[in-house]
Amino acid sequence: MHRLFAELEPSVTVTEQNLADRVRYILRSNTFDVTELERLRREAVPSSGENAAAEDAAPQLAEQTANVDAAVNTPVVVDSNDDETVAQELELEQMRSTLEEAIVETRSTTLENRPRLPRLALSKRNRAVVRALNPMLVTYLEASRDLCDTDSILFGAALAVCRIIGAKLSTAGRATGQSSAIPAWRIRIEERIAKARALIGRLICFRSGNTRPRIVRTVRMAFAGTNVSLSQPDIMQKLTERIDDLKQRIAAWGKRIRRYTERSTRFNQNRLFQKRLYKSLERPIVSGTGPAPNQADMVAFWRSLWSDP
Template sequence: MIKPRNGAGLGRLPLFGAHKMDDGTKNNAHRNTEQNLADRVRYIMRSKIFDDAEIERLRSEAIPSSNESAMAGDAAPQASDQHPHVESAMDLPVPPDITQKLTERIDDMKQKIAAWGRRIRRFTERSRWFNQNHLYQSEQKRIYKSLERPEVYRADLGPDQADTIAFWRGLWSEPVNHSEGSWIEVVTSQGANVTAMDPITITPEDVTEAVLRAPNWKSPWLDGLHPYWLKGFVVCHTVLARQFQEALDQKSLPSLFTTGITHLVLKDQDTTDPIKYRPITFQNVYYRLWVKKRKVFSDEVTKSDIMIIMEHAPKMKNRLKHLVFLADTDHHSISDLARVVIWSLITGVPYVSFYDITGELKHNEEKLFWAIEKNKKGIPGCIKWSNKPDLNGYTYGMNANTVIINIFNYLNGRPQIVNCIKQIAKGELLCEKKSIEYTTQEFGEALTQIYSSIPDPDLILYTGPLCCSYGLMPWQIRLAEFIQLSLDHSVNIESYLGALFKYNKCDQRFGK
């Protein structure tokens, strides 16, 4: 409660004219009011807000006439006694500096409005891009439907179907005579000494792994079946495996696998000429599965992969210390992750970590171990597991590389910090402190007792159209580079080396 000083009460001052003023204060207030009114009149006359008739009307309303003054008696003073500064302001010329200041003020307001408009447009575009990326990640069918434009031309203005088929058949179906050079005979003679591959048996499990990598809502074939439904109907995998095996045994692909759907997109105003259309051909689902299934048999690290890495690795100046791969078991197989480890072993990356997005990799850690051992098959080097020392092997050779593997998930982020603080509060974790409050360095030393001592990530690889950390430890990725490995979640040696070369071109600025 506020008490009055010296026994005086805290009165409430009225807003208008109830408090007493001396003569000097009255004169100053009167002069300020007259000057303010004169400035306003000068601004109105200069800016031409009102025309002459409107100004005369406002003046007659503001300044009473002689008849009204006579009727009012002493209540209303004469116009000459009431506003002398107003009459003088009507006749004064407008200073040129006032016009310049007003022009500058208007320009400033226009620039502010334009800046706000640009900010709104940038926010709208960024929101649209974010929503499209999120929708593409979750349901591609909806994003394709939202991008469809309404029909601009009527159906009767299109090209004749017979003319269109004849035109494109004349381009695509005509036999081509290739020139047989002498170098073809040399390559054929060199390939005669190559040992033939062992017979391959395609199992339903191979088809399942190939279907797992296929996008859910890509363009379907004539049957309208999307890969999403092929993932769910496991019974179809046996039939597809039998058909693929028959294609291998007969050494010919059926027409169902090689036929595509071609859409013609108009690129000119002439809608009746087939030449004015751009063809866009979509491969059917089964052909894409056939290509992906062929990659299943090449999941192992081959000799060509080793030669490619040994050729390009010396060209990289910036050596990686810690590589993080955002592993999504819905799109990445265990073989993909194993090949990333072997490639990093050959390249010389000492730390490789997998961030488990779905939480399934933690349960399949043993499968990852055996897949890595299968792909390693005599490659010099040592692979160590940070959380399982009993699985660590021995180093072959004096100059062999060593890779330490870590698997993290969302529990290793903020929940791990909360667990560390609980252990410090209970006294279960030794943490030396020099004052009452913990410093950043002291808390970092406490975290190293829970985490394995690993350097901060230099490069984080992700696949797919969406760049997201998925809760990856934010205090450790402040200097990391996010680089997209592929758009369709595929993992190959070309994209891996391309990401490393792209990282080498990055110039990190740490400040002063």
């Protein structure tokens, strides 16, 4: 290996041990991804005419070449953003089959029924997967028929990346929407109400004489940041004030939910009324046909509507 390196880089002075240590460090630290290692291996491996000279090199050359081949064909371990070691198999054949299945599935799926793709973190592992899939897309893109087919190919590639790295995909299509789901703000307010009710229960238990360690710890957390101590003579009054404050907050949060719910209901009703109104305006006007309405029936009909508070 040292003899071959000296022929390739005669201007660089390095010892045999130093060169072996650097190669071993590069292989163990996984500085390069699968695609980069494959390119370096093709550039570094001598041609058939130079094989005879390479066979006379030091035993370390064969060992390091085998390590390079093993690094290409075995799972690659890279460091994620939070310095945790992640092991993931990046075999090219499996990735190619996953890409082909994703493209075929995307081509047969309408745009409305495609899953929503999550936002991926820019980690070394994710970038390695993308770099390995990019060369595979050339064949599909060259055979693309139109812009829609190109869009299906690119979306299938993104879907394949998510499946390879194990990202969670949404099962609902794009056209489903989130109209029937509970809004995030309401979930947050309901969680606050549930925590406040649980805290009120603990405070009432402590006020009733329950001094279990869990109850006492919760009461101390409720008065954290204040000058209230459990050994004060007016602790019962402080507990009552704290409970009343939590009850008022729960009532305010409940009114907020009801106010937003009523506003949403009015908005949906107005929108439905506008649709019916516009639809009626689009119909042809027919006048002078049929019997005239009865006055008593009209009064009874509108009285039943407007007499309701």
